[in-house]
Amino acid sequence: xxxxRDLGRRYGDKRVFDRLSFDVEDGGFxxxxxxxxxxxxxxxxxxxxxxxxxxxxxxxxVGREGxxxxxxEPLVYRELSALENLALYARLYRVPEGRERIGMxxxxxxxxxxxxxxxGSFSRGMLxxxxxxxxxxxxxxxxxxxxxxxxxxxxxxxLLDRELAERRPRTTFVVATHDPGRVSRFATGxxxxx
Amino acid sequence: MTRWLGDVRALARKDLLLxxxxxxxxxxxxxxxxxxxxxxxxxxxxxxxxxxAQGLLWVALLFTALLGLTRAFVAERDQRLLDALVLAPxxxxxxxxxxGLAVLAFLAGAEIVxxxxxxxxxxxxxxxxxxxxxxxxxxxxAVGTLMSAMAAAGRARELLLPLxxxxxxxxxxxxxxxxxxxxHPGRYLGxxxxxxxxxxxxxxxxxxxxxxx
Numbered sequence: 001x002x003x004x005r006d007l008g009r010r011y012g013d014k015r016v017f018d019r020l021s022f023d024v025e026d027g028g029f030x031x032x033x034x035x036x037x038x039x040x041x042x043x044x045x046x047x048x049x050x051x052x053x054x055x056x057x058x059x060x061x062v063g064r065e066g067x068x069x070x071x072x073e074p075l076v077y078r079e080l081s082a083l084e085n086l087a088l089y090a091r092l093y094r095v096p097e098g099r100e101r102i103g104m105x106x107x108x109x110x111x112x113x114x115x116x117x118x119x120g121s122f123s124r125g126m127l128x129x130x131x132x133x134x135x136x137x138x139x140x141x142x143x144x145x146x147x148x149x150x151x152x153x154x155x156x157x158x159l160l161d162r163e164l165a166e167r168r169p170r171t172t173f174v175v176a177t178h179d180p181g182r183v184s185r186f187a188t189g190x191x192x193x194x
Numbered sequence: 195m196t197r198w199l200g201d202v203r204a205l206a207r208k209d210l211l212l213x214x215x216x217x218x219x220x221x222x223x224x225x226x227x228x229x230x231x232x233x234x235x236x237x238x239x240x241x242x243x244x245x246x247a248q249g250l251l252w253v254a255l256l257f258t259a260l261l262g263l264t265r266a267f268v269a270e271r272d273q274r275l276l277d278a279l280v281l282a283p284x285x286x287x288x289x290x291x292x293x294g295l296a297v298l299a300f301l302a303g304a305e306i307v308x309x310x311x312x313x314x315x316x317x318x319x320x321x322x323x324x325x326x327x328x329x330x331x332x333x334x335x336a337v338g339t340l341m342s343a344m345a346a347a348g349r350a351r352e353l354l355l356p357l358x359x360x361x362x363x364x365x366x367x368x369x370x371x372x373x374x375x376x377x378h379p380g381r382y383l384g385x386x387x388x389x390x391x392x393x394x395x396x397x398x399x400x401x402x403x404x405x406x407x
Contacts, residue, residue, distance in 0.1 A: 017346060048281060049406070050277050067281065069277075070245045073274045073275075075273070075274065075275055075277060075278035076273075076278075077208065077273075078269075079269070080208065082211070084211070088205075088208055089282070091197070091200070091204040092201060092282035092284050111320060115365075118215075134278075193298050
């Protein structure tokens with residue numbers, strides 16, 4: 001699914017990482033760890049096509065339609081409701097039977113009662129739940145998750161655990177986290193930044 | 195094509211909904227253009243020609259447009275939402291077209307008030323001025339949206355946008371003023387229409403490269 005060879009990224013004179021090579025096969029689960037600023041987020045952004053490597057090559061086996069990206073920001077419009085946000089993304093991702101799927105996801109992530117409330121009024125944890133709904137709305141084959149457990153309470157984290165377990169057989173994952181123990185049972189490989 | 199139009203409609207609807215709820219851009223543009231025309235009214239010496247007033251109208255409209263363009267990508271920039279739009283598997287030119295339509299709507303909204311105010315303070319409006327304004331709006335929306343997206347990616351965004359946009363807006367001002375004051379405005383209106391078509395094609399084709407690294 002992902003093949004990286006001698007991947008490097010610089011910001012001006014600052015080297016984020018260099019000569020990074022790894023593979024993630026179909027259905028694989030790569031856990032990326034490392035301290036703040038070590039390049040985890042940059043790597044995920046490169047895999048998503050949001051940033052370009054300054055050296056090396058990267059092949060990703062899915063197009064944009066098959067890719068789900070969860071970054072540090074929830075990537076939802078604060079002035080729109082949860083329902084309106086997901087409806088917009090369902091349209092852009094051409095999700096079949098979008099309404100039903102949105103309803104099911106909001107229900108599953110405990111946001112159905114708040115579906116008409118503006119995302120700007122949500123707590124950080126609720127925003128993270130909404131961001132997760134957005135990320136998996138179109139049933140992506142490759143999920144790039146950057147600190148997915150951030151801001152989630154115990155119930156939210158358990159929901160995400162269940163979601164990861166359910167998707168595990170049919171989805172490829174790259175997960176950047178400070179808490180690798182949380183996802184170690186799913187992992188097929190790991191990448192540690194210094 | 196139907197899909198592209200559907201994406202444009204969904205994205206433009208989103209921008210209009212954001213404005214309806216946030217009321218950040220249009221009220222500011224309205225206040226700015228009216229205040230500017232009032233200032234010009236008192237700044238222009240009594241007995242000045244109508245030609246000078248026509249020129250000031252275009253200055254007021256251009257800077258009002260600049261104000262709107264400054265805010266065009268605020269939501270996408272502040273919350274990194276451009277990432278989400280760029281990741282979506284739709285044609286990226288749909289983002290440009292939708293944002294351009296929203297800019298056009300805000301400009302039209304400001305001008306619905308600005309043109310009668312201008313007619314009240316200065317000389318009356320002519321059909322060629324209104325036609326010129328309509329064509330200029332299309333050009334501003336097309337070029338300004340692209341420049342606004344470029345500026346949003348930079349650090350000194352507020353400084354960058356005028357530096358990028360104003361040089362490209364010079365032909366718009368020439369065409370607009372010409373259409374307003376010339377005895378035979380046809381060739382100026384034709385020039386504006388040509389500018390719109392040429393720059394719309396350039397902006398449509400290049401937007402993808404502006405929003406991706």
